[in-house]
Amino acid sequence: MRGEPALSEFARGGIEPLESSRDDFAGALRREQHTVKRALTDPTLFSGIGNAYSDEILHRAKLSPLAMTTKLSEAQVDALYDATRAVLSEWIERLRGEAFPEGVTAFREDFAVHGRYGKPCPVCGAPVQRIVFAENEANYCARCQTGGKLLADRSLSRVLKDDWPRTLEELEERRRR
Numbered sequence: 001m002r003g004e005p006a007l008s009e010f011a012r013g014g015i016e017p018l019e020s021s022r023d024d025f026a027g028a029l030r031r032e033q034h035t036v037k038r039a040l041t042d043p044t045l046f047s048g049i050g051n052a053y054s055d056e057i058l059h060r061a062k063l064s065p066l067a068m069t070t071k072l073s074e075a076q077v078d079a080l081y082d083a084t085r086a087v088l089s090e091w092i093e094r095l096r097g098e099a100f101p102e103g104v105t106a107f108r109e110d111f112a113v114h115g116r117y118g119k120p121c122p123v124c125g126a127p128v129q130r131i132v133f134a135e136n137e138a139n140y141c142a143r144c145q146t147g148g149k150l151l152a153d154r155s156l157s158r159v160l161k162d163d164w165p166r167t168l169e170e171l172e173e174r175r176r177r
């Protein structure tokens with residue numbers, strides 16, 4: 001549908017998360033089979049979330065960035081909807097009155113995980129992890145979001161192959177050695 005004239009609601013772009021019902025949110029989320037990370041940052045599905053806030057939302061919802069949208073349970077969709085609204089509202093509130101020019105969202109000291117690779121998760125203290133994409137990286141906490149499992153990082157796993165640690169415990173064990 002992309003590239004067609006802007007006739008349908010779909011073509012006008014993504015829904016506004018703060019003005020959408022839970023069902024509209026779920027509909028946009030499950031419209032295509034994507035990872036949640038990709039769905040949240042897809043402007044044709046959701047307006048105004050972007051890379052930084054998607055990391056923060058997924059951390060709040062305790063969901064893996066690589067979970068598939070079509071496989072989410074109703075409870076997970078609820079958690080994602082609530083987390084999206086909470087995180088966006090909090091940041092709107094926090095940024096009110098601040099000089100915050102467009103394009104400077106890349107890093108904030110008070111993000112929980114975004115841009116905080118290797119630093120402690122504010123919830124559980126485990127080091128924040130990352131997955132590197134083409135130009136972006138996703139940050140997440142393995143303990144809070146993936147049951148302690150490290151997500152394969154394409155650039156690193158290519159180098160490390162079978163040597164890539166699969167759990168936080170394994171990674172920590174290796175670092176100790």
Ligand SMILES: [Zn+2]
Nearest residue numbers: 121124141144
């Ligand atoms: Zn954590």
